[in-house]
Amino acid sequence: MAQKSMTLAYPVGDKLYLNLTNKCPCACIFCIRNNGDSAYGSQPLWLEHEPSLAEITDAIKNADPSKYTEIVFCGYGEPTESIELLCSTADFLKENYPNIPIRLNTNGLSDLINGRPTAYLLKERIDTVSVSLNAATKDEYLRVTRPKFGECSFEEMQKFASECKQYVDKVMFTIVDILPQEQIEMSKKLAEKLGIGLRIREYIEE
Numbered sequence: 185m186a187q188k189s190m191t192l193a194y195p196v197g198d199k200l201y202l203n204l205t206n207k208c209p210c211a212c213i214f215c216i217r218n219n220g221d222s223a224y225g226s227q228p229l230w231l232e233h234e235p236s237l238a239e240i241t242d243a244i245k246n247a248d249p250s251k252y253t254e255i256v257f258c259g260y261g262e263p264t265e266s267i268e269l270l271c272s273t274a275d276f277l278k279e280n281y282p283n284i285p286i287r288l289n290t291n292g293l294s295d296l297i298n299g300r301p302t303a304y305l306l307k308e309r310i311d312t313v314s315v316s317l318n319a320a321t322k323d324e325y326l327r328v329t330r331p332k333f334g335e336c337s338f339e340e341m342q343k344f345a346s347e348c349k350q351y352v353d354k355v356m357f358t359i360v361d362i363l364p365q366e367q368i369e370m371s372k373k374l375a376e377k378l379g380i381g382l383r384i385r386e387y388i389e390e
């Protein structure tokens with residue numbers, strides 16, 4: 185049975201990661217959550233309950249953000265599942281720690297999750313958006329991410345990433361390095377076509 189805790193903020197190297205929610209509309213075959221209860225040596229990231237803003241801000245204050253070079257919305261779920269909490273937390277960070285850049289790691293399905301356009305909400309709140317591209321073709325994307333929204337997800341993810349460029353300084357796609365080389369090459373071409381940088385990141389098994 186999964187271990188639970190209220191680990192809402194945890195260090196990853198010189199960055200502070202925030203764990204806002206366990207909700208996610210995908211079931212990625214390589215999701216870190218399939219392999220254990222934590223990430224990068226953290227306490228369990230399965231939450232006892234979905235957190236309040238006060239719980240998140242307390243966790244941030246206790247972690248002393250001034251020690252970190254970046255704050256990252258990531259964790260054991262999709263942060264845009266809690267879009268209001270994400271915005272309020274980013275507002276708190278910008279007000280209290282204005283010099284620390286903020287990144288959102290997302291599956292890019294926020295508009296489908298929230299049933300409305302949401303990229304504009306990131307303006308002046310988020311400095312970098314990192315969208316999981318995961319695959320270069322719709323079929324492969326659906327195979328590896330298994331989103332509950334089905335076929336439209338691949339296009340909607342790309343649309344969200346493209347719209348983020350209007351509101352956020354830096355937008356990038358990521359894929360994991362365990363993809364077949366052919367998918368990696370096709371992903372590079374797709375990212376280039378959309379004018380978005382691509383980061384090939386190491387697959388973490390923990």
Ligand code: SF4
Nearest residue numbers: 208210211212215291
């Ligand atoms: S989008 Fe992220 S949290 Fe959701 S299943 Fe995929 S890897 Fe896991």
